[in-house]
Structures are given as C-alpha cells and as structure tokens.
Amino acid sequence: MxxxxxxxxxxxxxxxxxxxxxxxxxxxxxxxxxxxxxxxxxxxxxxxxxxxxxxxxxxxxxxxxxxxxxxxxxxxxxxxxxxxxxxxxxxxxxxxxxxxxxxxxxxxxxxxxxxxxxxxxxxxxxxxxxxxxxxxxxxxxxxxxxxxxxxxxxxxxxxxxxxxxxxxxxxxxxxxxxxxxxxxxxxxxxxxxxxxxxxxxxxxxEYKGLSQAMQVVDARTLSALSSPLGLLTVVDSPTVPFRHAPGLSLGTRHVPPEQLAVFTDGDSISAITRYDGNLDKLAYLDDVTAALPYRLLDSPRVLVLGAGAGTDVLLALRNGTSHVDAVELNPQMTELVRETYADFSGHLYEDPRVSVHTREARGFVMQTDGHYDLIQIGLLDSFGASGAGVQALNESYLYTVEGLQAYVERLEAGGILSITRWLKLPPRDGLKLFATAVEALRRAGVERPDQRLAMIRSWNTSTLLVKNGEFSAADIATIREFARARSLDTAYFPGIAASEANRFNLLEQASLHDGAVAFLGGDAEEFFRRYKFHIEPATDDQPYFFHFFKWASFREVIDLRKRGGAGLIEWGYLILVATLAQAVLAGLVLILMPLAHIKRTWPAGTGGPMGSYFFLLGLAFLFVEIAFIQKFILFLSHPLYSVAVVLSGFLVFAGIGSAMSARLTRRAPVTTVTAVIAAITLAYVFLLPVVFQRFIGLADTAKIAMSIVLIAPLAFCMGMPFPLGLKRLADRAPDFIPWAWGINGFASVLSAALATLMAIEFGFSVVLVTALLFYVGAAILIQQFNETAGD
Amino acid sequence: MRHLALSLLLFVGLAHADYYAERRAALMEELVYYAQLARDSGDGAFSDAVMATMATVERHEFVPSSEKRLAYENRPLPIGHGQTISQPYIVALMTDLIEPDAGDIVLEIGTGSAYQAAILAELVEHVYTIEIVAPLFQSASERLKRLGYDNVTTRLGDGYFGWEKHAPFDAIVVTAAASHVPPPLINQLRPGGRMVIPVGGRFMTQQLLLIEKTEQDEIITKQIAAVRFVPLTGEH
Structure with missing residues (x-):
C-alpha cells in the first residue's frame, strides 16, 4: 500500500x-x-x-x-x-x-x-x-x-x-x-x-507548445520517448517548418534549415537541425547572439552545457572548434540525435570532434580535469515558461555564484564563459546573471571584474561573456563590430559609454546596462532594492535563479493586468504561497475541525503536548528529507539519483529505526534519540559541503554508497520518535492515535510548501537548522506529557 | 400566434443587440480610462480613429458562443485550437502602434478569430491575413464574409515568407509566436512602414516589439512594454 x-x-x-x-x-x-x-x-x-x-x-x-x-x-x-x-x-x-x-x-x-x-x-x-x-x-x-x-x-x-x-x-x-x-x-x-x-x-x-505545434497544417508526431526526466515528443512540420533560432538578428539574410522539434513535457523546444556535413547551410548561426564568443577565439576547445538536440554543437562546428564536449542530462535526448535521427542530424554526435556526456552539467564541470577555451550554456527552456515565472520553484545549480565560479576555474587563460538567456521586459534573467557573474569574480579574488565582463542583446535574448583574463582593446572592437553588423545592442563591455547601450533595439530604459554599471560600481544593493523584481544572485544554498517575485511590486502588477500587464505576474512563487495557505485552510476544515467534535476520552494533558509533538515531527522529518534531496543533487550530479537515493535511504533506514525502537526501554529514548538527531543534523550543516567538495570526483556508485552511509545514521534515529510517541499513546491514550496520525499528516502537507518557501527566502541551511529545533521542541513536549501522565 | 412568435424573436434579438451595445460601451469607458492612465504616465494614448473603431466592431461576433457573455470584458478569451482572441487593450495598442491610414495595405500573420483583421479593415484600404491552423482559417474566412468585410483576403499557410504578391506593405501585424522575426517580412515592409509583434504566452502578452523601416531603409526596433511600472522614488 x-x-x-x-x-x-x-x-x-x-x-x-x-x-x-x-x-x-x-x-x-x-x-x-x-x-x-x-x-x-x-x-x-x-x-x-x-x-x-x-x-x-x-x-x-x-x-x-x-x-x-x-x-x-x-x-x-x-x-x-x-x-x-x-x-x-x-x-x-x-x-x-x-x-x-x-x-x-x-x-x-x-x-x-x-x-x-x-x-x-x-x-x-x-x-x-x-x-x-x-x-x-x-x-x-x-x-x-x-x-x-x-x-x-x-x-x-x-x-x-x-x-x-x-x-x-x-x-x-x-x-x-x-x-x-x-x-x-x-x-x-x-x-x-x-x-x-x-x-x-x-x-x-491546448496552450502548451506541443499542442499548438500539432494544430499547424500537416504537423505530425514522429516519435515519443518517456522517462522520469521528461516526455520527449518529436514533431515534424513539413508545410510550416519550425525555424527555431532564438536570438537571431533582424538583419540576417539566412533562414534556418529544416528542423525537427523535440518538446520536453509538451513544452520547451529543442531543435534537431538537418545537417549533411555542409557547414555553409548553417550560416544563420553566425547571426545569433550566442555566436559572439567565437569571434574572439581561434579554433577553441569547447564545452557545451545542456546540449539538448545539438544546436550549440553545430554552432561550435561551424566556427571551427577543435573539439566539443557536449553535456546533456537526458539520455533519451542524446539517443534521438545519435540513433533515431542520426541521418537527419548528419551523425552529429558521432563526429570525431564531438564527445557526448550524459551527465548533469554542474556535476560534469566539478568532476572534469579538462580546461576549455569556451564554456557555453544555451537556452533550454521556453520563453513562455520563463516569461510567466513558472520555474520559480525549480532549483538550478547551473546559474549560482558557486556554479559560475566553477566554470571560470575550468577555463584556459583567456578562455570565455558564454551564457545566453531570454530577455524579458523589464529584464530579469540577464540582470540576475550579470550580478551573479560579478559576485563570482569577486569571490574568486578578481580585482577588476569590470574588465572581464561583456553582454550583448537581441530583442529576445541576452548573451553574457565572462573572460578568464581581461578583454583587450581588440576584443572590444570585435564585440562592437559583431553587434553593429547584426543590429544587436551592447549592454556592457569594459569602457562602454551609456550612449552605446541602446542604439538598435530601443528600450525605454537600458536596464541591463544600468544594472551592469551599478553592480560593478558598488551600487548593487541600492539597485537590487529599487528594482521591481528579485535579481540578487542565486547561491548553492538558495539555488533559485528563476525566483524573481517581489512582494513590493505585487499589488502594482495585479493592477496592471487589465492594461496588458498579465505577463508580469511571477506565478511560481504565488502558487507556492497559495499552496501553503490552502493547505492550512483545508487542513483545518478536513482534519482538525471534525476531530474537535469527537468526544475526548483521553487523559487531560495529552492533546496539547502530543498533538504538537506529532505536528513537529511531521514538519521536521520532511524538512530534513527535502533539504537533503536538494543538497545531494549537487553531490550525486543528478536530480533523479538524488531523489531515489535520499528518499529511499531515508524511508528504509527510518523504517529500520522504527522497528528497532520496539526494543528500546520505555523512558529515556525519545530525548536521547532527538539529541542524536539534532547533533547529526547540526554536524551535517557544516560537514556536508566539505565532504561533497572532497569526494565529488569519485565514481557514481561510490558516491551513492557514500550517500547512503551518510544518510543511514540520521534516518535510523529519525524513524524512532514517531513509533515511540505512538507507543506512549497506545499505553495511555489509545483514542488519541488517529488524532496523532491526522495531525502528523497535516504537518507533512504543510512541510513540503513551507520548506521550499523557507529555502527560497533563507536557504537550505536554515531549513535544516529549523528542523533541528523542531526535534528539540518535540523532545521537550514528550517530556511534558510523561511528567503529566506521572511516568 | 405566428406574429406573436416573430415579435418575441425580434424582441429577444433587439434585447441582445442592446445588451451587447451596452457592454461594448462599458468596455470603451474602461479603455478610455486606461488610455488616460497611459497618457498620464507618458505612454501616449490611442488615436480617436482607433477608439472609434474599437467602439464599432462587435467583438461578440468573433468569439465562440460559450464565451459571448464575456466578449466585452477587457481580457483575452479562448477561441479553441489553443488560440486566443487578444485583450481589447492590447488590440487597441497594437493597432495604434502601426499608425493606420485609410490608404494602407496591411499584412497580418495569424488570423485567429479575425477580430484584429476586422479592426484593421475598418481603418485601412486592404488587409491580407494568413493563418496556419486550418479550422481557424475556415471559421475566420466565413465570419469575415458574413460580416461583410470584403477588403480582407485570407489565406491558409506559412506566414514566414509573407505574401510577396501583394508586397510591399505599409504595416505588418504578427500575432503568431516565433523565436525570431522572419527576415522576409522585414523585406516586404515599405520604407516608412511599421511592424508590430506581441511577445509572451497565450493569455499573457507582456511586451510588444515595434519595428520601423525608415525612408532610408534603416531598421529601428523598439521594445514597448504594454504597461509601465511607477518609477521608484527611493522610499520603498
């Protein structure tokens, strides 16, 4: 069951x-x-x-x-x-x-x-x-x-x-x-x-990208693959071709060649582009913003993070790369390009210059010994999803300060990190990314980050460059010319004048440029405070790059929806808050109110302490579990490994702990057990980052084994307080058991939303410390119950 | 008896007409109010011609029967096949941005319900409109014919290459989503012409891209926020 x-x-x-x-x-x-x-x-x-x-x-x-x-x-x-x-x-x-x-x-x-x-x-x-x-x-x-x-x-x-x-x-x-x-x-x-x-x-x-694509005359599904990482659907649209080319200059003379669209979970699109070995047919790729770093490098050795269906790999080949390491998380995506549509994609992933790695991007970077001239992170999400803020709850270790630091460390001297994001109005992603890069460079001890950053924008994308070294005068001239020739705007480069930031694609306010100047000039805090969206950098402890919501702007945005401002609403965060509010309300109506009406046949002094005891346990268990799932994503380099290992590790060892608890003597255990839980949790807050850093290079199986060893003692102890509490009740207040079960269930419902909200606002370390305090609180409560019951 | 039935039908019909006319008038009041707000915040306002057209075209004729009662709400509505009829405020804004003139020839990519085409048809000489979803093309064509818009020509197919035969255009309105602006469309824009593209998901347009081709054939693009935040004064 x-x-x-x-x-x-x-x-x-x-x-x-x-x-x-x-x-x-x-x-x-x-x-x-x-x-x-x-x-x-x-x-x-x-x-x-x-x-x-x-x-x-x-x-x-x-x-x-x-x-x-x-x-x-x-x-x-x-x-x-x-x-x-x-x-x-x-x-x-x-x-x-x-x-x-x-x-x-x-x-x-x-x-x-x-x-x-x-x-x-x-x-x-x-x-x-x-x-x-x-x-x-x-x-x-x-x-x-x-x-x-x-x-x-x-x-x-x-x-x-x-x-x-x-x-x-x-x-x-x-x-x-x-x-x-x-x-x-x-x-x-x-x-x-x-x-x-x-x-x-x-x-x-019917409003998802896949449904809309299927409405087009003659569009048909060619194949579908499914895994826990996503449902991939390949669509061909011969009559009205896809021509997926975000960031393409308005001035281009080129049309993208034939493409097959790969939709992930019916939305985000990645294109398999027809390629027959003739790179001339890919001329359109010269006119996207992501092509800029190639103008500054000669035969670069490239790392593509998030290769998807291969567009960025084609871009590298078109620009004479010596070698590309293409990292893609979803093996089925790679399979589509390498096997199912190998002929269509021109056997792209079998090209001797291309090595494909099925890995999580950040994990790959932390484990590889290689150094690169160019590390490229392209667009993998759809503008629609990005625009409506629905990713706010997605933790992403790709765009954190520590992440950017790790990428820059893997660059050769003079190498470039290039990241492309959708550009919304008012700008969000690009600004946050720039602030993240400034912070990453500062933490790495770079004295003049202003000399190492550049950013250009088209009407719907921005591309950030971070150089491992300072941009030369020749580099800057190339950036200027690249942008000018394609009617793209420069948002920042060393020595940029404000008049150069808003020339072709006119914005009412050149916010990207203004932000860049503020972040580099020391006015960052003031800019963050005044900006209508949350654009402070994400960190590994608060890995919510897509969280842009700000309460201060909420009322204004809602008022603006009738005037076309509906797209400004950042949904993800609001949904989370609504989830929490509804869970509280529904919990009160469905669980606590009916219970309040039944006849109380338990001894006085049971309800308060034991109700709170089971409530705190419900919160604490899931707080720890959720925080661990998030933290282990980084170590196990894969969200699925993390969910599977942490979830089953916790449940199985907590189960064993529960079974063992039957043998414990009656009095002391809960206090002792919670003391051990608190001690281990506290130790892990400090210990885990060190352990992860040191052992991340091990093989996957070794890391999984190590994770289980780390989880086992904590989970073992965490399995005990619940059955020990129930046993106390069985002895003295059996009628309260369904109550305990109901209250514990209610707390579990709250905890998922509450833990995420806390992680967004304060970080995972705070979530763990709070869980620790909940356990201590639970120990005190059961002590009270024991004393009242005259134990 | 027959007379009575006919009179009743007529009465119901008139009552409906009154109902929609009243709702349309209320919507216009709302649009005027928001236009004034926009003017106050420096965004300009809709021209009289655009406002007059918005007050004339019967939006309830362009939505499915299940949505008719909402036809004059200032909100986007579903029209089936994953498509929407835009929010009236956005339609007015887009129409205003292309500065339509009576002698203009306009191209529209993405006919949808044909509401935007009908608004344009009231203001310009001829509208050419292309739709890629077959059932929408069918219903839009029939609707335009029924309502007597004989200065609108519809076509089913790919809008990427525009409509070369009728180019150049004084204005182009693109309502279909795209990852980039099709270069052939820019080529088919007459010098001095304007192109407008709404950006964002269905039900939530959040910005507009305005592309102007100068008399010297230069391309200038502007990102237009449909709305503008109140500037912060520092005390927040």
Whole structure:
C-alpha cells in the first residue's frame, strides 16, 4: 500500500507536469496529501465499527484505492482546467478545486489502510511503521524504474495491481474473503481485458507548445520517448517548418534549415537541425547572439552545457572548434540525435570532434580535469515558461555564484564563459546573471571584474561573456563590430559609454546596462532594492535563479493586468504561497475541525503536548528529507539519483529505526534519540559541503554508497520518535492515535510548501537548522506529557 | 400566434443587440480610462480613429458562443485550437502602434478569430491575413464574409515568407509566436512602414516589439512594454 501510494504521488507529479505545468502539479499533490490527514479523522470518528472489522475495512479501502487511482486519473484529466486563465476567470478556481477533490480520494483510501493498521494493531506499531516506511522507500525506486520502461499512462497499471495485491493479502484473513475475492478478480479482469486504451491517453493543455505545434497544417508526431526526466515528443512540420533560432538578428539574410522539434513535457523546444556535413547551410548561426564568443577565439576547445538536440554543437562546428564536449542530462535526448535521427542530424554526435556526456552539467564541470577555451550554456527552456515565472520553484545549480565560479576555474587563460538567456521586459534573467557573474569574480579574488565582463542583446535574448583574463582593446572592437553588423545592442563591455547601450533595439530604459554599471560600481544593493523584481544572485544554498517575485511590486502588477500587464505576474512563487495557505485552510476544515467534535476520552494533558509533538515531527522529518534531496543533487550530479537515493535511504533506514525502537526501554529514548538527531543534523550543516567538495570526483556508485552511509545514521534515529510517541499513546491514550496520525499528516502537507518557501527566502541551511529545533521542541513536549501522565 | 412568435424573436434579438451595445460601451469607458492612465504616465494614448473603431466592431461576433457573455470584458478569451482572441487593450495598442491610414495595405500573420483583421479593415484600404491552423482559417474566412468585410483576403499557410504578391506593405501585424522575426517580412515592409509583434504566452502578452523601416531603409526596433511600472522614488 505504501509503495503504491508514494508511486502514485510521483506518477501524478509527472503526469500533471506533462498535461499542465509543474507548479500546478505541486499544488495539487500537496493538497491531495490531505487525504492522509483526513483519513485520521475518519478513523477517529468510526473507530469502534472499523476495529471490529479490521480486515474487511482494510481490504475494501485497498481495493477502493486501486479503483480510485485509475478512475481519478481518467476523470481528473477531463476537468476543463486552464491554468493560464486563472487570473481572468473565477471559474478556473472551481475547476482547480474540483481537481483537488478528485485527487484527494485515492490518497484518502490509501491512508485509511495505513491508519487502520496503526489503530487496530497497536501492539505492532513499530513493525507497521517499518513496513510503511520501507514500502514507501521501495515504491519511490520502483516507480522511477517503471517510468524508465513505460509511459506514465501505463505505469499507473502497475500501481493499480499493487493495491489489489494488498487488498487480497489482508482480505484472505477476513470473514468475507469470497465476496472480496470476487470483487478483486472482477476489477483485475476489467483492467486487463475491458479498459479502453484511449481512456488512459494523456490530454495536454491546448496552450502548451506541443499542442499548438500539432494544430499547424500537416504537423505530425514522429516519435515519443518517456522517462522520469521528461516526455520527449518529436514533431515534424513539413508545410510550416519550425525555424527555431532564438536570438537571431533582424538583419540576417539566412533562414534556418529544416528542423525537427523535440518538446520536453509538451513544452520547451529543442531543435534537431538537418545537417549533411555542409557547414555553409548553417550560416544563420553566425547571426545569433550566442555566436559572439567565437569571434574572439581561434579554433577553441569547447564545452557545451545542456546540449539538448545539438544546436550549440553545430554552432561550435561551424566556427571551427577543435573539439566539443557536449553535456546533456537526458539520455533519451542524446539517443534521438545519435540513433533515431542520426541521418537527419548528419551523425552529429558521432563526429570525431564531438564527445557526448550524459551527465548533469554542474556535476560534469566539478568532476572534469579538462580546461576549455569556451564554456557555453544555451537556452533550454521556453520563453513562455520563463516569461510567466513558472520555474520559480525549480532549483538550478547551473546559474549560482558557486556554479559560475566553477566554470571560470575550468577555463584556459583567456578562455570565455558564454551564457545566453531570454530577455524579458523589464529584464530579469540577464540582470540576475550579470550580478551573479560579478559576485563570482569577486569571490574568486578578481580585482577588476569590470574588465572581464561583456553582454550583448537581441530583442529576445541576452548573451553574457565572462573572460578568464581581461578583454583587450581588440576584443572590444570585435564585440562592437559583431553587434553593429547584426543590429544587436551592447549592454556592457569594459569602457562602454551609456550612449552605446541602446542604439538598435530601443528600450525605454537600458536596464541591463544600468544594472551592469551599478553592480560593478558598488551600487548593487541600492539597485537590487529599487528594482521591481528579485535579481540578487542565486547561491548553492538558495539555488533559485528563476525566483524573481517581489512582494513590493505585487499589488502594482495585479493592477496592471487589465492594461496588458498579465505577463508580469511571477506565478511560481504565488502558487507556492497559495499552496501553503490552502493547505492550512483545508487542513483545518478536513482534519482538525471534525476531530474537535469527537468526544475526548483521553487523559487531560495529552492533546496539547502530543498533538504538537506529532505536528513537529511531521514538519521536521520532511524538512530534513527535502533539504537533503536538494543538497545531494549537487553531490550525486543528478536530480533523479538524488531523489531515489535520499528518499529511499531515508524511508528504509527510518523504517529500520522504527522497528528497532520496539526494543528500546520505555523512558529515556525519545530525548536521547532527538539529541542524536539534532547533533547529526547540526554536524551535517557544516560537514556536508566539505565532504561533497572532497569526494565529488569519485565514481557514481561510490558516491551513492557514500550517500547512503551518510544518510543511514540520521534516518535510523529519525524513524524512532514517531513509533515511540505512538507507543506512549497506545499505553495511555489509545483514542488519541488517529488524532496523532491526522495531525502528523497535516504537518507533512504543510512541510513540503513551507520548506521550499523557507529555502527560497533563507536557504537550505536554515531549513535544516529549523528542523533541528523542531526535534528539540518535540523532545521537550514528550517530556511534558510523561511528567503529566506521572511516568 | 405566428406574429406573436416573430415579435418575441425580434424582441429577444433587439434585447441582445442592446445588451451587447451596452457592454461594448462599458468596455470603451474602461479603455478610455486606461488610455488616460497611459497618457498620464507618458505612454501616449490611442488615436480617436482607433477608439472609434474599437467602439464599432462587435467583438461578440468573433468569439465562440460559450464565451459571448464575456466578449466585452477587457481580457483575452479562448477561441479553441489553443488560440486566443487578444485583450481589447492590447488590440487597441497594437493597432495604434502601426499608425493606420485609410490608404494602407496591411499584412497580418495569424488570423485567429479575425477580430484584429476586422479592426484593421475598418481603418485601412486592404488587409491580407494568413493563418496556419486550418479550422481557424475556415471559421475566420466565413465570419469575415458574413460580416461583410470584403477588403480582407485570407489565406491558409506559412506566414514566414509573407505574401510577396501583394508586397510591399505599409504595416505588418504578427500575432503568431516565433523565436525570431522572419527576415522576409522585414523585406516586404515599405520604407516608412511599421511592424508590430506581441511577445509572451497565450493569455499573457507582456511586451510588444515595434519595428520601423525608415525612408532610408534603416531598421529601428523598439521594445514597448504594454504597461509601465511607477518609477521608484527611493522610499520603498
């Protein structure tokens, strides 16, 4: 049950990211988890009846979970929710609420099973908790493996079957096993033989890039590949070709050659460009802003971070590179270029000058010994996604101060780091990036960062250059001429006059230039404060480059929406705040209010301390887990490895800790255990960065093993306070157990949004320290309970 | 009985016409108010001709029946096939930016609902408009014909290469999303002509790109923010 439940949660995140946008997925799942809290309330209300028929209740719940998973998956997608219309039409809130209610149902049934087990099998709490956590740990790994093998819409069938197995196992011991078996069998037969395939088809929002591309005359899907890293869809549009060339000069005389579009999760586009070995046909690439560094280097050795479908690799080849290391995270993207469309792409990834590495960009840079003349980071996200601020919750170690420092360290003397971003109005990405580069150079001890930076812009992109050395007069002349010949603007180069910053593509205010001058001249703080968006540099501790939201501008932006200002709203952050607010509200209504109405049969002095105890535990456990997932992304060089290793590591070892807790003596453990948790957490705040720095060069398997060793002791201890608390209750206040389960569930719902919000505002170290304080608080509370209960 | 039914129908029809006329008048008041705000903040305002046209063209004729009641809200609306009819404020702004003249020949890339084409048709001599989504092309063509816009010519296909046969154009309006401005369109712009492109996702246009070709064939582009933030005075 636990495996299927967590599997379903991860699967829904994936599916909702594909059919909608991922920040809404986040919101929906967070609220769906309320099912956990509400199940506690439900059990508390019907405890006597349920306890008498535990097996039947469990088996029916598990079967209902199985049915609900599939039905809600199908029905949920048919709600006509349009995320983009939400600021314009209140009906979209109704649709969104309807989706919450739908996805609440399966989680409610899943949680009922586990809550029933805790309530009705009180003697085995530690063992049940062990199986709950270990099952969840394995479920997380299972769904990731399954998602590599099949499409998300088929992966759900595995989870549906798992829940039926759980129902059958418990149902066998019940008095109604025959009726139950008939139902279980009928459901399985329906799934195998009766389920129409089109019911499962994913229905993408018609406003996503892929849906729009498919509307064009003669557009067709050539192939689709799916993995937990994304759904890749290759589209050919012969009648109205794609011609994807962001940053292309208005003055160009060239048209991009034939292209196939690769959409990731139905949106961000990466183009496979037809290439037959004749570089002359790629002349259009000379006129994009990203071509500038090649004018300053001779036969450079190039590192492309985020190679996608290969445009930046072509750019390097066109400019006579001696060798390109192309780093791409998604192996299926590489497979498309290297195998499926090898002929179309001119066997680009088999060119002797090209080496392709399937790695996370930052991890590759930290592990490689190589030095480069040019490190290039291109555009991988869509303007639409970037423009609406929906990436605000995406942590990215690519654009942090430490990241830029690492890239510059890998440059040869005189080498150049080149980063291209979308240019919005008012500018956001480009400004933040410039500020990040200034900070990175200062931290590296560079005395004159102003001599090492340059930035140009087209009407929709900006390209930043950071040189490992100072730009020469000849370099500056080349930059000027490159920009002038293509009607591009220079935002900054050493010695630039204000009059040179706004000549071809006129902005009302040359904010990029003004910002660059302010950051270099020491007026950065004042500029940050006065700017309408958040543009302070991101760091590894607060890796939210795409977070531009500022409360100070919020009211103004909302007022401006009627005058065409809707695009200025930074959605991601607002969604997070809304998620938190709704979780609090829904938690109060669904969990705490019903519970408040039931008769209290527990001893005085239980509710306050023990309610708070389980609340703090729920918050603290997820705070630590979320912070670790984020921190280990950097070490394991892969978000998926991090999620899989940290999630399953925590759950399995916490499960073992829970099982072991049954053997502990009654009095001292919680205080001792929390003291150990606090000590380890505190040590890790300081220790982990050092360990990561030192061992990041090890092989993946060694790093995974090391991560598990680091996680094990902490997780082992973190598994104990929950069952130890429940045991106390089982002895003295068994009626309070469903309460504890409900409150703990409520806290878990809050913690995901709260931890992210805290990380954005204060950084992950603060999240960890807060978790530590929560554990200390929990220890004090249970001590109070013991004393009141006369222990 | 028949007479009664006919009278009722007529009454309902008139009531509807009144209803939409009232809503349109309310929308115009809103646009005038926002135009005044824009003027106050130094953004200029919409010309009288543009405002008069916005007050004439019946937007409810250009939206699906399910959206008719919202036709005169100052907001973008879905028109099916992943496309939208732009926010009236943005339509007015874009129309104003190309400074339409009665004798102008205008090219539009992305017909959509044909609302923008209809607005232009009221102001210029002829509008050529290209759409890439077949059902939208079909419905837009029929709609323009039904409403009597005989100075608009529609075509289904690729807008990247413009419409060479009718070039050069005095103005070009591009409403289809693109990663770059198609160079052939710039070539088909008459010296002294203007091209305008809204930038941003569906439902949330956030900036406009204005391209001017001078009489000397020079290209000047301007990024126009649809709205402007109040400058900070330092005490925030």
């Amino acid at each position: 636990s495996a299927a439940a967590i599997g379903y949660e991860i699967l829904l995140m994936r599916v909702l990211s594909i059919v909608q946008w991922h920040h809404f997925a986040y919101m929906i799942i967070s609220l769906a988890l309320l099912g956990y809290g509400a199940s506690g309330t439900f059990i508390a209300l019907l405890r006597t009846q349920l306890e008498q028929r535990f097996e039947i209740a469990f088996a029916v719940s598990a079967l209902s979970f199985s049915v609900a998973m599939l039905v809600c998956f199908i029905v949920g997608q048919r709600v006509p929710f349009n995320a983009l219309e939400i600021i314009w039409d209140w009906r979209e809130f109704v649709h969104l609420s309807l989706i919450y209610v739908i996805f609440f149902v399966p989680f409610f049934f899943a949680a009922c099973c586990i809550g029933l087990a805790f309530t009705c099998r009180r003697d085995d709490i530690s063992r049940i908790y062990f199986f709950d956590l270990a099952g969840a740990g394995l479920g997380a790994v299972l769904i990731i493996v399954v998602l590599f093998a099949v499409f998300p819409q088929n992966a759900i069938l595995v989870l549906v079957a798992l829940a039926v197995v759980a129902s059958a196992l418990v149902g066998l011991a019940s008095g109604a096993r025959k009726s139950l078996a008939t139902l279980q069998l009928a459901w399985l037969v329906f799934i195998v033989f009766g389920l129409p395939e089109q019911w499962l088809t994913l229905r993408l929002s």
